Amino acid sequence: MGIPLRITGIKTVYAIVKFTGRRNTVSLLHPQNGLGAYALFHMRKEDVLMLTKRISDYSLKGRIGDARELFDKMPVRSSVSWNTMIMAYAKEGKTHIAMKLFIVMPDKDVVSWTAIITALSRGSHIEDAWRLFKLMPEPSSVSWASIISGFQQNGLAAETLCRFKEMLSVGVQPTSHSFTSALTASADLAMLSLSQQLYSQLLKRGFESNTHIGNSAISMFIKSGSFRNARRVLEDLPQPDIVTWNAMVVGYGQNGYGIEAIMSFHQMQKAKFLPDRVSFLGLLHGCSHCGYVEKGKQYFRSMESNYGISPGPEHYACMVDLLSRAGFLKEAHKLIKEMPFEPTCIFWRTLLNGCRIWGDLELGFYAANRILELDPYNSSACLMVIDIYASAGRWKEVLEMRRQMRKREARKELGCSWIEIKGRIHLFTTRDDTHPEADHIYLTLLLLSCDNAHNAHIVRN
Structure with missing residues (x-):
């Protein structure tokens, strides 16, 4: 039999909540609970904070319905209460409900505006977010x-980058978050001149010692092709972390600087950072691009034996690429068969590329068949097989493969390349004649081809 409880004021509610402990607080203050109902109807404005905290607790537990019920029954709501509810809906991906709350909110503050703009952006409604921001x-x-x-x-x-520039033009001081976004965007564009300008702004405002920003700057310079600037950023960082070192190892490795990737890998350990899965991925990329077969095998074996890291599909893919590029095709094939998971197209395509380079027709056809079993419309596999046939002078098979490609309706993905000249990006695709200087470009290419053919003729004679 329960003990009768007389509630004399909101302070009694606080005392009960404190006595029962934080874990029972949410259930105690549920609107259908007697104690919760009393609190709703006898609270002062300063008590709103406690109920807002309960709304936040509900949302953190995924109980958005209970949070909304409590919010709707609050006789007094602060801007914090409104913002908490808006952010709860935004977190759940219910942007349309968050927007409705924002519209009816009486006193919108900067937090409210920012919360709904963030919600719209995350929901891929960036144009709506920008219109609202204005x-x-x-x-x-x-x-x-x-x-x-x-x-x-x-x-x-x-x-x-346009928005970042606009922010600076109206005199708003950038935060570390806005700088990180701008650096990432500049990395995506891979424009060195733009990257240097952005980094100058970073130095001007004293963010050079921020590790998170420094990591973004390193990635930006690597993608822009300036490893010297990336290394300088690393050396100037007072407290580099594992992400910093991984950016250098992966950057060097993916761009074919195998020795530099290996050196950075060992420098990282001298700096008391243990390598992780990302570190080894960059290291194996470097070994693959530079043909360091024995070193690659050694590092691959050491992952589990020395560091307790089980190689994943991405590490096996690097090893297959390393062996295939170097001509160890049978060993690459053996590795694919012994992997602890089923090989996907990427493994057979990597082996097929090695067969194309080294002229192994039999294994190449086998790899191509495995690819076409997994992906019948894979055009890259068909084209590599055609290349193998052509190099062997088997033109009937070339014509047959092209016929099969047309029958399967296989299409080659359109490739593109670009170059930055004086701050402008020039994009080119296969047989592209849309560039305003296309006539001059193709004429120059023709002259270069003739010059190369002439030099090759001189060398042969």
Whole structure:
């Protein structure tokens, strides 16, 4: 039999909550509970904070319905209560409900505006977020960081940098978050001149010692092809972390600087950072691009034996690439068969490319058949087989493979390349004649081809 309880005021509610412990607080203050009902109808404005905390607790537990029920029954709501509810819906991906709450909210503050702009951006409604942002009375540096991040996360690199420039032009001091978004966008564009300008802004505002920003700057310079600048950023960072070192190892490895990747890998350990899966991925990329077969095998074996890291599919793919590039095709094939998981197209395509390079017709056809079993419309496999046939002078098979490609309706993915000249990106695709200087470009290419043919003739004679 329960003991009768007389509730004499909101302080009694606080005392009961404190006595029963934090874990029971949410259930005690549920609107259908007697204690919760009393609190709702006898609270003062200063008590709103406690109920707002309960709303936040509900949302953290995924109980958005209970949070909304408590919010709707609150006789007094603060801006914090509204913002908590809006952010709860935004976190659940219910942007449309968050927007409805924002519209009816009586006193919108900078947090409210920023919360709904962030929600729209994350929901891929970046144009709506930008339109709403322009209606904002006085955007703060956090609001600017939110919209800039939104453009970057939606893959709009050029627009991200335009918004960042606009923020600077109106005199708003950038935050570390807005700088990180701008650096990532600049990395996506791979324009060195732009990267250097952005890094100058970073230095001007004293962010050079921020490790998170420094990591983004390193990735930006690596993608822009400036390893010297990337190394300088690393050396200037007072507290580099594992992400910093991984950026250098992976950057060197993926761009064919095998020795530099290996050196960075060992320097990282001298700096008391243990390598992780990402470190080894960059290291194996470097070994693959430079043909360091024995070193690659050694590092691959050491992952589990020395560091307790089980190699994943990406590490096995690097090893297959390393062996295939170097001509160890049977060993690469053996590794594929012995992997602790089923091989996907990428493994057979990597082996097929090695067969194309080294002219192994039999294994090449076997790899091609495995690819076509997994992906019948894979054009790259068909084209590599055609290349193998052509190098062997088997033109009937070339014609037959092309016929099969047409029958399967296999299409080659359109490739492209680009170059930055005086701050402008020039994009080119196969047989592209859309560039305004196309006539001059193709004439120059023809002259270069003739010059190369002439030099090769001189060398042969």
